[in-house]
Amino acid sequence: MAPRDYLGIVLANLKPIRLDLLLAVVLTGLTLATLASFGAGAQQWPAYVLAVLTAAPIALRQLAPVTTMAILVAALGLYTLLGYGDFPNSGIGLLVGMFTVAMLRSREVAALVFAGTMVVVGLACLRMSMPVVWSEVAQTGLVVLGAWTLGEGTKRWSARSERLAEEAVQAVANERVRIARELHDVVAHHMSVISLQAGLAQYVLDSDLATARQALATVGDTSREALTEMRRLLDVLRVDQSDEYQPQPGLAALDELVARARGAGLPVETVVTGRARPLPPGPDLCAYRVAQESLTNVLKHAGPATARIDLDYGESTLTLKVTDTGAKPAAQQVSTTSHGIRGMKERAELYGGVLTAGPGRGGGFSVVLRLPMSEER
Template structure:
């Protein structure tokens, strides 16, 4: 309903919202009224000029009428208004607001990027006025008129230059505003892309780890269903717990996606949940040893989440792709960095286990976003090793209360 109300406004308002320009008829109407009324005042002040008649009134209307097309045909309009103004001046009618139409037409031409046309039209008017005021005045009305004073020509020249300078200034400002709008739009697109990438990483990490545990335990349950029902029951219990946790974390990610401005209902996982991660790995048949070096510190939520997800993905890869049933996690709290290390003895099973192949890519993206690095590859003595180094910047560490 709100969108319908927005589209029910007057057409000229929708045009302004779409183009960023006011409708041409409004300014043209103002110029027409100003030309008619102001020229009447000029007639009373300039007794030596030709009195306004129907032809003068028609010329004073023709200039603003041409302004209605200035956005669509800026070049034709600016030259047309220059000719109309020159005819008005050549007919000997009083000087006055007749030049306003030309100012608006030149302004529109410069804004539209037709600077040469604006300068050309001004040149035509200026040259024509010089010829009329200093040569053709002998044969043009009013009768007995003399040459125009040069001070008047200097004043007209100054007015022309000021008008063109103002037009150029507005053009430059509009181009600057357009660049700023484009930069804001590009920044908004980058934020959207970064948020989409963050959500994709979260979903991948949650689902990859949980589905890997479920896959392993389902295989154990099927293998022991007839020979060892109690062990099969344990495997099914593990599947239930892993699926429940995965559903909870997926729901949290989707809630954030639905309401990006709201805070998440549950805290994001961090290194404080490392014991749970070790238990989940144990349920999948992987014994994990944890070694801590240095003094642990409280991390900012983003750094804490990234460290947890990197360890989670590394253990998931061990469960999926390694024949080893043991793994070692090392947390190295150094002065300026946190080093995360995950080792397994191998060998590689060569079984893809339904993986998407994005695990290492996701880990590298998380580390890179925080200014860190990831090294992953086979160890010289066999097995596989993942080493992540995350810089501990001042803004990434929370002071303990």
Template sequence: MGLKRTDIAVAAAFAAFALIEELTIAMPGGWWPFALAGFTTLILFRRRIPLLAMIPNALAATSMFYVDATIDGEKTVNFRLWQVVSMMIIAYTIGRERPRDRRGYAVIALTFGMYWSFNPGDPMADVFFPLAPYVLGRGVAAQARRSEVSARTIADLREQQARDAVMEERVRIARELHDMVAHSVTVMVIQAGVVRRRLEAGLDVDHDLLRSIESSGRDAVGELRRTLGLLRGEEGEPAQPPAGLDRLDELIAQVREAGLPVTVRREGEPAPLLPAVDMSAYRIVQEALTNVLKHAGPARTTVEIAYRPGGLHLSVVNDGTAAALRTGGQGLIGMRERAALFGGDLEAGPRAGGGFAITARLPR
């Protein structure tokens, strides 16, 4: 344990106090300069040797170092105040710094016992001067330990919150990548398959179909760049406005070009939605249609958007074969997460009459 600025400051202040007392009162005894130098040194290094420093301080404050003086014709016993101050500083240091073990308690008890044995002064003062600083030091040490524990707890809590925030952001980005890129790539694969089959059959290729494949690829690349920019901490405007139900017609046209017959039904008066809710509703419909493309083929599909008092209700129902009856996978997990994020719910499963249905409710 090295010296701190506070150690030097306390030792210097003590020495200055003692010199002022000696030069002002001029008490007899030529030994005081040597004693003052020794006590100042003990105070300077008190945190290194607190128990060892306490013994000479306790003895120095006893009656063997008192001096006789005559005041107003009466003989009295006086002592140097800086001796007691030195003892109080060391007693506080022991209470503040010393580890709590049996050896430490034994030395403290022995030192205080020596002080009380050789000191015939005021009993209350004899108890107060050594014990009060020691008890104060113990209290300060206990408070410091509680503050340290509290600080560690707060630091651990903040660290956990930071980890949770990072994980939540990772999940959000992974969900966005899956919903956007998986959809675009699925549409591209299906449309490319159509092109391949037409070429194998010697038929002409629809140029609009090729343009749709190109557009889907560009959308996927743009989304990847935007997401990677977010991961790198880059700021900037996104390549296009955030997806929402106002782009539902574009989505439906895209999946129709991929060969999926889709019917759209709307119910109720459209009401403004929070941007995050609007985007989640769009992504749920998008992922549901992607699942139909991947697993049900050209199954007839109905998309319903209903604005009701209880919130926004969505459903994507198809009449596909058993190949479409899947209840697992990242897509369904992501849809459920999006609904739960706003206190909504989502159900997915096979229909009694055949096919597969996904229904969701998002509070407005």
């Protein structure tokens, strides 16, 4: 940490203490001025000492709130019990101290301090007035209780503000993870297609010019689509973006995804069962990304294979199953704890779904996603 930054932190922590010191000085001066106006003489110097102790300790209220409150209460009690008269500053220091204890200490500690304060206040009122005016004692108690309540409310508000700040930080972290996952899905899928098509074009360039041209055309289309998706994703981070945002892909774009996989040389069959209906944006994007990541893994790991997508719209569950016919050893190269599969599982859990992935019994690999669907009304 730079010396300038360290100095800034120290000064920031000292600022509240300086304000407390200023408050204590002003309140002490006013208390002494009030006491002098009552005609207290030099023979009553203990009154001045006790009067100072009813205000000056406020300077240390944030460092030792309970000790500060104990000194304030003891000084006020002695001032009245020794016959010097009413509270010298109307008990303002007492209210500040009670507020500080309630704000910085637990509710149990604040309750004990309040009880002790009321005992001293009751004895002081008993000493000052005969007979005792209980309404005055009750009024003083309500004022002190109000200071306690205000301090408790301030503590709850401060805790809520801290909790909201922590939630905001966590939300930012979650958003960064989500963006990283989106970038991984976009880059991994499109770059896999580009790599395969570029390799195919290089392999058949001299022997099959038409196939090479088709492969290069697929590389161009896929790269442009990848740039479009990445631009759409990164535009979300721009605060000065004035253009309309394009929606994220969903199952409505599944046919385009399948066509792109077929263009990359992977035969894909799609089977849809049940009554197709739109999903909310989040689960819709989740299902699309799972299908995209699964086909990408088939292209990267399964070798010569075919794939099948089964999409079942159940009454309350959407089931997406992607299987391939790759050789069993090749399929096992995709670890069920890999980054891509782990990301798919996190997506599913985010929307209350479940994803399972693993080698098939007769070879190949299988990914099954189940997402809850709300009933249409």
